[in-house]
Amino acid sequence: MSFFGKLKDRLFSSSSKLDKGLEEIVEEGAEAQVEDTPETETPEQDAPRPDAPQAPEPAPEEPAAEPEERPEPSAPAAPQPATPDAQPPVAPPVTPGMPAAPVTPPAPPVREETPPRAEPAPEPTPRPAETARAPEPQAEPAQKPGFLGRIFGRGEAAAPRRELDDAMLEQLEELLIQSDMGVETALRVTANIAAGRMGRKLSVPEIKDLLAGEIARIMEPVARPMPIYPKKPQVVLVVGVNGSGKTTTIGKLASQFREAGKSVVIAAGDTFRAAAVEQLQIWGDRAGVPVMTAPQGTDPASLAFDAMTRAQAEGADLLLIDTAGRLQNRQDLMEELSKIVRVIRKKDPDAPHNTLLVLDATTGQNAVSQVEIFQKIADVSGLVMTKLDGTARGGVLVAIADRFGLPIHAIGVGEQIDDLAPFDPEEFARALTGAEGELA
Numbered sequence: 001m002s003f004f005g006k007l008k009d010r011l012f013s014s015s016s017k018l019d020k021g022l023e024e025i026v027e028e029g030a031e032a033q034v035e036d037t038p039e040t041e042t043p044e045q046d047a048p049r050p051d052a053p054q055a056p057e058p059a060p061e062e063p064a065a066e067p068e069e070r071p072e073p074s075a076p077a078a079p080q081p082a083t084p085d086a087q088p089p090v091a092p093p094v095t096p097g098m099p100a101a102p103v104t105p106p107a108p109p110v111r112e113e114t115p116p117r118a119e120p121a122p123e124p125t126p127r128p129a130e131t132a133r134a135p136e137p138q139a140e141p142a143q144k145p146g147f148l149g150r151i152f153g154r155g156e157a158a159a160p161r162r163e164l165d166d167a168m169l170e171q172l173e174e175l176l177i178q179s180d181m182g183v184e185t186a187l188r189v190t191a192n193i194a195a196g197r198m199g200r201k202l203s204v205p206e207i208k209d210l211l212a213g214e215i216a217r218i219m220e221p222v223a224r225p226m227p228i229y230p231k232k233p234q235v236v237l238v239v240g241v242n243g244s245g246k247t248t249t250i251g252k253l254a255s256q257f258r259e260a261g262k263s264v265v266i267a268a269g270d271t272f273r274a275a276a277v278e279q280l281q282i283w284g285d286r287a288g289v290p291v292m293t294a295p296q297g298t299d300p301a302s303l304a305f306d307a308m309t310r311a312q313a314e315g316a317d318l319l320l321i322d323t324a325g326r327l328q329n330r331q332d333l334m335e336e337l338s339k340i341v342r343v344i345r346k347k348d349p350d351a352p353h354n355t356l357l358v359l360d361a362t363t364g365q366n367a368v369s370q371v372e373i374f375q376k377i378a379d380v381s382g383l384v385m386t387k388l389d390g391t392a393r394g395g396v397l398v399a400i401a402d403r404f405g406l407p408i409h410a411i412g413v414g415e416q417i418d419d420l421a422p423f424d425p426e427e428f429a430r431a432l433t434g435a436e437g438e439l440a
């Protein structure tokens with residue numbers, strides 16, 4: 001099984017939730033009109049056809065309403081020409097399109113870059129929402145006749161279809177909101193799906209493909225591997241609430257970097273919790289990477305300074321610093337993090353070169369407020385979303401991408417050391433929606 005096949009299998013179970021919801025929505029208004037393909041298989045040039053009588057019968061429950069009252073649909077879910085500028089998000093050996101790294105599998109979800117700091121974090125975050133909106137509505141048929149041929153019925157058998165009207169759009173919005181996609185994003189996605197399709201009859205697989213296309217479009221701009229600089233050591237500060245998966249992610253990253261030929265040092269910066277330090281030591285052993293610890297209660301900044309000194313002395317490529325995640329006392333945490341930063345900057349004014357925020361997908365919308373908070377207390381440069389395996393709440397990543405535009409460097413898809421995968425927007429969109437066809 002290919003890497004991505006495996007990933008898809010393990011990637012969360014949101015699709016089952018969406019699946020069920022979509023089936024209910026379509027079946028609710030579905031006509032048993034199965035053989036009425038003539039109307040649907042040759043969609044006219046995309047002009048909204050609110051009044052177009054679609055099928056001989058039975059009449060749709062509600063006449064398709066004017067699309068105007070929806071948030072302005074800006075992008076037809078027109079087939080994207082595979083985002084010409086989309087870079088392969090990560091550098092796993094099996095990722096198509098990546099320059100075959102000299103290093104062998106599994107390469108870390110990182111990318112070699114030249115300039116130190118300065119640019120990476122605040123990358124001109126084109127609001128993905130904006131980017132997500134395709135420039136202009138274009139006529140679908142002209143772009144993907146094969147896809148439309150399939151979507152609109154040619155030779156397709158008995159999939160129930162429902163005419164796309166306002167009521168159905170509202171239900172779709174609701175479903176997406178329930179899938180943790182957030183209100184704004186859900187509205188935008190459904191508006192884009194509606195563009196040029198009002199009055200058309202859609203089946204569940206078609207809606208999934210459309211949804212997946214919209215989601216992939218939102219996620220593409222943020223799918224970026226962690227930049228790697230020629231700085232020694234490159235300092236990566238790892239932040240996030242307790243239990244989000246920081247320790248595990250540090251272990252997985254350390255292992256991947258090592259396999260990619262980098263020398264790594266880990267600093268166990270959550271010095272107040274003995275258990276956290278022990279866990280990190282276990283992960284360090286697994287990854288074959290030294291873990292610097294300090295007696296319980298030591299000032300984390302002092303440990304970070306020592307770790308920096310050691311990493312510099314040893315010429316280490318990377319220093320991964322774990323931190324505490326006690327948001328209960330935000331002020332303390334903020335001071336602790338700023339002190340760590342102040343201290344390591346004495347050794348390297350550009351450090352930390354990356355500040356990774358680790359988020360737990362199972363917390364749903366809570367992850368959104370964690371991004372907000374950590375952006376305030378730390379200069380977050382990128383995200384890792386953990387526990388996407390087996391949760392039905394992966395939709396929150398779409399909301400986060402749409403709202404914050406922070407790069408998503410990697411995703412956690414299990415508890416084992418190699419369960420850190422590069423973030424692939426299309427794969428993610430398919431897994432989230434259960435889409436199997438060509439993405440619109």
Ligand SMILES: Nc1nc2c(ncn2[C@@H]2O[C@H](COP(=O)(O)OP(=O)(O)OP(=O)(O)O)[C@@H](O)[C@H]2O)c(=O)[nH]1
Nearest residue numbers: 242243244245246247248276386387412413414415
């Ligand atoms: N299924 C799954 N479990 C994960 C993943 N990442 C981490 N976990 C589990 O989540 C739990 C918490 O992970 P930790 O790495 O200890 O989290 P932490 O943020 O370091 O937590 P503290 O040590 O309390 O600060 C552990 O049981 C991990 O095995 C993932 O991607 N998938």
